[in-house]
Amino acid sequence: MQANVGRRNESGTSGRRLAAWAAGLAALGFATAAPAQETFRLGIVSFLSGQAAESFGIPAVNGAKVVLEAFNAGTAPAPYNKVGFGGVRIEPVYVDENGGATKQVQELRSLYDREKVDAVVGYVGSGDCLAVAPVAEELKKFLILYDCGTPRIFEDGKYNYVFRTASHATMDNVALARYLKARNVKADTFNLINQDYAWGQDSRKDFVLAMEKLYPQAKQGEDLLPKFGAGQYGTEISALMAKPADVTHSSLWGGDLQAFILQAGPRGLFKRTQMVFSAADHVLPGLGDKMPDGTILGARGAYGLMAPKSALNDWWWSIYQKAYNVYPVQAPYRMIQSLLGLKLAVEKAMAANGGKKPTPEQLAAALKGSEWDSPAGHIRMALGDGHQAVQDTAIGKTRYDAAKKMVVLDDIQRFPADCVNPPANMKSEDWLKAGFPGAKCN
Amino acid sequence: MSLALTIAVDGLTYASWLFIVALGLTLVFGVLKILNVAHGSFYALGAYAAASLVAWAAALKLAPAWSIVALLLAAVVVAAIVAPLVERGLLRFFYGRDEVLLVLVTYALFLVLEDVTKLVWGTSPYYVSAPYALFGNVEVGTQVWVGYDFLLVAVAIVVGLLVWWGLNRTRQGKIVLAVIHSAEVAASMGVNVSRVYMLAFSVGIFLAALGGAFTAPMISVVPGVSVGVIVVSFAVVIIGGLGSIGGAAIGALIVGLARSLAVHLAPVAELFSIYIVMAAVLVVRPEGLFQQTQARKI
Numbered sequence: 001m002q003a004n005v006g007r008r009n010e011s012g013t014s015g016r017r018l019a020a021w022a023a024g025l026a027a028l029g030f031a032t033a034a035p036a037q038e039t040f041r042l043g044i045v046s047f048l049s050g051q052a053a054e055s056f057g058i059p060a061v062n063g064a065k066v067v068l069e070a071f072n073a074g075t076a077p078a079p080y081n082k083v084g085f086g087g088v089r090i091e092p093v094y095v096d097e098n099g100g101a102t103k104q105v106q107e108l109r110s111l112y113d114r115e116k117v118d119a120v121v122g123y124v125g126s127g128d129c130l131a132v133a134p135v136a137e138e139l140k141k142f143l144i145l146y147d148c149g150t151p152r153i154f155e156d157g158k159y160n161y162v163f164r165t166a167s168h169a170t171m172d173n174v175a176l177a178r179y180l181k182a183r184n185v186k187a188d189t190f191n192l193i194n195q196d197y198a199w200g201q202d203s204r205k206d207f208v209l210a211m212e213k214l215y216p217q218a219k220q221g222e223d224l225l226p227k228f229g230a231g232q233y234g235t236e237i238s239a240l241m242a243k244p245a246d247v248t249h250s251s252l253w254g255g256d257l258q259a260f261i262l263q264a265g266p267r268g269l270f271k272r273t274q275m276v277f278s279a280a281d282h283v284l285p286g287l288g289d290k291m292p293d294g295t296i297l298g299a300r301g302a303y304g305l306m307a308p309k310s311a312l313n314d315w316w317w318s319i320y321q322k323a324y325n326v327y328p329v330q331a332p333y334r335m336i337q338s339l340l341g342l343k344l345a346v347e348k349a350m351a352a353n354g355g356k357k358p359t360p361e362q363l364a365a366a367l368k369g370s371e372w373d374s375p376a377g378h379i380r381m382a383l384g385d386g387h388q389a390v391q392d393t394a395i396g397k398t399r400y401d402a403a404k405k406m407v408v409l410d411d412i413q414r415f416p417a418d419c420v421n422p423p424a425n426m427k428s429e430d431w432l433k434a435g436f437p438g439a440k441c442n
Numbered sequence: 443m444s445l446a447l448t449i450a451v452d453g454l455t456y457a458s459w460l461f462i463v464a465l466g467l468t469l470v471f472g473v474l475k476i477l478n479v480a481h482g483s484f485y486a487l488g489a490y491a492a493a494s495l496v497a498w499a500a501a502l503k504l505a506p507a508w509s510i511v512a513l514l515l516a517a518v519v520v521a522a523i524v525a526p527l528v529e530r531g532l533l534r535f536f537y538g539r540d541e542v543l544l545v546l547v548t549y550a551l552f553l554v555l556e557d558v559t560k561l562v563w564g565t566s567p568y569y570v571s572a573p574y575a576l577f578g579n580v581e582v583g584t585q586v587w588v589g590y591d592f593l594l595v596a597v598a599i600v601v602g603l604l605v606w607w608g609l610n611r612t613r614q615g616k617i618v619l620a621v622i623h624s625a626e627v628a629a630s631m632g633v634n635v636s637r638v639y640m641l642a643f644s645v646g647i648f649l650a651a652l653g654g655a656f657t658a659p660m661i662s663v664v665p666g667v668s669v670g671v672i673v674v675s676f677a678v679v680i681i682g683g684l685g686s687i688g689g690a691a692i693g694a695l696i697v698g699l700a701r702s703l704a705v706h707l708a709p710v711a712e713l714f715s716i717y718i719v720m721a722a723v724l725v726v727r728p729e730g731l732f733q734q735t736q737a738r739k740i
Contacts, residue, residue, distance in 0.1 A: 049556055051666030058565045112662065196713060229670040231661055232459060234591060235452040235705040241585055242448060242706075258567060260604045266574065267586045286567045415528035 018433045039091040040084065040346065040357060042068075043111040045122025046147075046335075050098035050298070051229050054146065055254035056331040058122045061094060063332025064121075066094055066319045067339050077315050085346040088357060091402055093117055097124060101131035108109040108132045112141045119346075119363060121338050124331070126150035126198035133162045142360040146338035146365075147331060149279075149300065150198045151206075151428040154384025161364050163387045165338040165379065167421055169199065169251070170206045170428040171393055172278040172298050174420040174436070175243045177210035179395040180247065180297060185260040185274060189245035193236055195252060203251035203278055209432035226256075229280065233260045237267055244272040251278045258283050265292050281305065284407040288400065291407050295398045299317045302376045303333040305409045313375035337374040341381075342388075344372050369432035380417065383424050390417040416440060448585055449702045455591045457698025458598035459657060463671055464678040464690045465605060466649030472622050472685030473642035475541060476533065479548040481650050482672030483555035487524060488651025489658040489667055490559055491516035491728045493568035496658075500572065509573040516655040521648035529643040534636065552668070560665055567662035574659035594656055601649065606687055618642060622685070677716050683730025692731060696723075 044064050047057025053364065068090050070076045074083040084090045085288075093115050095107055098341035104123070111117045119142040121413060123129045129148035134157070136143035143162045145153065149169035180187055190211060193201035204223070209220050221243050224236050237260075248269075252260050257280055270292040284291055299306055304327060308315050316336060320328040328336075345367035349358035358366070369386030372379055377392045396409030419441035422431035431437065467481045497514040528551065536547055577589025609615040620628040621638045629635045653671070661667065678697050682689025697716050704715035711718075723731060 049560065049665055051664065051669065053560075053664075053666065054565045054567055054664040222709070224705065225712060226705075227670075227713045229666065231657070231670050232456060234455055234587075235702050238448050238452050238585060238587075239706050240707070242445070255567070255662055255664040255666065258664075259660065262569070262571065262574070262662065263588075264587050265661055266579065268579075283662075290569065290571060400651065424629070 005337070011139045028045070031223075038088055038357065039090045040090045040119075041093060041115065041117040042342075043093050043095060043108075043115065043117040043120035043122065045095045045097050045107070045120060046331075047055060047098050047105070047124055048094065048096040053098070057097060059282070059329060060124070060147065060331040060335040062324055063320060063328060063335040064092065064339065066096075066323045067336050068362075070319060071339070071343060077312060080340055080343055082343075082347060085343055086350040086355070088346075088350075095122070097122065097128060101127050104128045104132055105135050108135055109139070112136075112139055118142070118357065119342065119360075121146050121335075121342060123148050126152075126202070129153055129164075130198065133157065133159060134350050136162050140360060144166055144338050144342060145293075147334050148199075150202045152198075154388040155427045158385065159387055161360055163364075163381065163389075164384070165341045165381075165389045166301065166334045167389060167391050167393065167417070168428070169203050169278070169300070170253065170422065170432070171390070171417075171420045172251075172300050173206035173249075173378075174205055174210045174432070175393045175395050176249070176276050176278055176296070176298055177207060177214045178415060178420065178441070179274065181214045182413060183411070183418065185247065185296075187211070187218050187247045187274075189219050189221050190215075190247040190249060191222040191224075191240055191243070191245040191273065192251065193222070193224040193226065193240065193248065193250045195228045196230075199227050200225065200228075200251055204249075206428065206432065207249045207251075207278070209429065213435045217311045228256065231259050233263050237264045238262075238271055241267065241269055241272060244269075246274060247276055248273040249278070251277050253279050253282070258262065259289060261287060261292070262290060265290065270295065279330065282331065284398070284427075285326050285329070288405070288407060288408055289402075291398055291400065293399050296395060297398065297409075298395045299330045300393070301333060301337075302328040302332060302392050302394040304328060306396055306412050306413070306414075307333070307375055308377050308392075310373075310375065310377075312373060316375040333374075333376050337376060337379060337391075340374050341367065341370065341372050341379060345370060375429060382417075383421065385424075390421040392417050393420055444583075445706060447582070449699070449706050451585075451587065452705070453695070453699035453702035454595060455587075455698075456701060458595040458604040459653065460671075460674060460678050460697060461598045461691055462594075462601055462656070463650055463653035464675040464682075464694055465602065465687065466653070467644040467675050468679045468682070468685055468690045469605065469649070470643055470646035471679070473618060474533070474537075474639055476543065476544045476548065477684075478646070479545060479672065480528075480555060481548075481646070482668035482701035483552050483559070483677065484520065484524065484647045484650035485654035485657075486559055486663075486668035487520045487555065487672050488517050488654030489661075489663045490563045490568065490654075491520050491651065492655035492658040493563075493570045495519075496570045496572060497568075503561045506572050506576055509570075513573060513658070514652070517648050517652035520651035521644050524651075525644035525647045526645075528641070529640050533643070534639070537639070546704040556665065559611040563663075565665055567664045568658075569662055570658040574657070590659065597652075597656060601652065602687065602691055605645070605649075609687070613642070674716065677720050680730055681720050683704065683727075683733025686730065686732035689730055689732030695740065705734065 018161045046060045047053040121144045124147045125173040127146045128146045137232045145164040151168040194204040279299040281304045349362040349366040394414045396412040401408045423438045488588045495516045496509045499508045501510045580587045678693040682693030700715045704712045
């Protein structure tokens with residue numbers, strides 16, 4: 001099943017029409033001093049419909065809207081305070097990621113060929129990322145993958161035009177296992193429940209490999225793989241309750257995660273096992289007191305309630321919360337992270353290019369191996385030959401605060417990027433199997 | 443508690459949920475000969491309407507038990523509003539056309555309704571947990587089930603019996619059966635066929651919305667809830683035979699038990715289990731378990 005593609009030009013056709021009028025007037029000799037304004041056309045692809053829209057797609061697009069508005073107004077804090085990208089106004093084109101990988105390949109081609117975008121930032125789904133990356137490379141067009149988690153993109157492939165500005169899922173699961181170890185959580189046995197597609201399979205594998213090294217005596221029990229969008233977890237919960245383990249790991253997210261919590265909570269599963277979720281921060285604002293206390297979770301970065309204190313993070317919270325009346329969670333964090341990196345890369349490339357809009361090659365050269373500050377901390381394009389980011393992350397434990405009427409996170413522990421990410425030129429799986437060589441955790 | 447009993451209970455509760463939705467799908471196909479891809483959208487509308495009505499009942503400070511009435515009312519409201527709009531405003535223009543065209547029409551409707559739900563309810567999740575807590579827990583051995591799960595079983599049994607009784611023991615039901623057998627002959631006997639179509643479609647939508655409304659307390663109601671249910675519902679009606687009520691019941695039980703067996707004994711085969719059963723049935727009986735082979739009309 002697929003929902004429709006929603007394509008919308010933020011400035012709309014009226015903007016282009018005005019530009020055309022201005023150009024026409026100039027030709028007739030009525031021109032003022034300023035020529036028609038050049039824009040940087042930016043394709044932004046995320047879920048605007050379907051099951052991933054509520055938790056990831058829409059919050060990320062909302063984040064893009066407030067950030068790009070601030071960029072165009074020149075109100076972002078330094079060093080991001082130049083108007084637009086280096087003085088060139090940003091013109092976003094939003095595209096729906098829903099509909100499957102084949103459709104996304106067509107949509108990406110259309111963005112480059114028909115919409116004439118200068119760059120694309122997009123993709124939540126790991127399957128979508130795996131499908132579109134080779135297409136951008138073939139077309140020699142600039143592409144930033146801002147969200148998807150599978151490590152396979154840059155470990156199994158080599159790209160010149162494709163980047164990922166957030167850490168991959170290995171970090172999330174290594175951090176979870178390290179958190180359990182650091183807090184002396186009993187884990188003689190562990191169960192698993194992950195969705196049966198690239199994200200769930202990769203997350204499951206990373207957690208199992210990390211546990212083998214940190215808890216060599218731990219025995220793996222149930223290994224459940226419900227389909228994406230299952231909605232009904234009664235049978236899985238029975239299986240987990242029949243053979244409860246000390247720890248139960250899950251990378252469920254979005255509506256699936258919420259349904260699982262709503263169904264497992266009343267049945268008492270959270271009292272029989274220590275639940276650990278690798279990517280669950282985004283359900284906290286909605287679930288409120290329905291989120292069981294004491295659940296250990298990550299956010300795929302030091303995002304939201306676990307973000308480090310900084311002026312940049314304060315500014316980001318304020319513009320997002322003011323616009324949407326809710327605090328930003330992981331998806332909008334990863335969106336702003338990518339847009340900040342892109343902004344600096346475009347401006348660096350423009351500076352080396354006499355102020356002209358950069359080519360995809362110039363953009364790629366500027367972003368490759370670069371570093372920048374984001375609301376979630378420092379981002380380094382350190383893996384995948386300078387195309388894959390690493391970042392610090394954090395894990396915390398849930399507690400419903402009745403006075404604040406929200407879930408807060410206690411016992412937050414931060415992990416440096418080099419502690420929970422593999423080193424350059426080493427595949428995640430090999431790094432995990434070798435026992436995290438080169439990891440720097442202090 | 444024995445594993446067999448756990449598998450049976452899990453299979454039965456899953457089958458109940460499936461049956462309510464699949465019954466509407468098979469009824470609409472049986473009468474209107476429409477493979478209704480938009481059925482999942484009516485399920486989603488039921489879930490969203492339930493979220494709104496339960497919240498409304500809570501705002502009026504009605505007793506929690508009224509939330510169950512709100513769930514039922516949600517399904518009625520969806521059927522009463524949406525069925526005439528869709529059947530009279532869209533589908534009737536395509537009656538008698540190729541079945542593939544009707545699949546495409548309902549697919550288009552599915553896409554439209556996805557956006558309609560977003561326009562009306564937005565993209566934020568809705569929680570309707572009040573009814574889920576009404577029936578307490580049932581503890582058997584090491585297992586704990588929520589009492590609400592067993593309410594779904596009761597709802598499925600009541601709905602199935604009511605539809606069977608309505609079709610086989612009432613005058614209106616006999617008329618519907620006559621239309622199912624041959625709309626042309628029924629019309630020549632003075633039956634208002636378009637009214638029968640309208641009635642059957644309304645009941646079909648009511649059942650889809652009822653499934654969504656009673657599922658809402660167990661999930662977060664978000665965009666996209668319509669997708670998963672429709673795929674499995676199609677598997678149920680194909681196994682049971684399109685247009686067969688008994689087939690939908692047996693199909694739902696087979697799918698529920700196959701899935702439960704897989705999750706408990708071979709989790710990696712969970713998704714595969716449903717479709718291997720469907721494939722096996724189709725190999726033996728291509729028309730499904732309960733659909734009679736049709737004579738070719740000339």
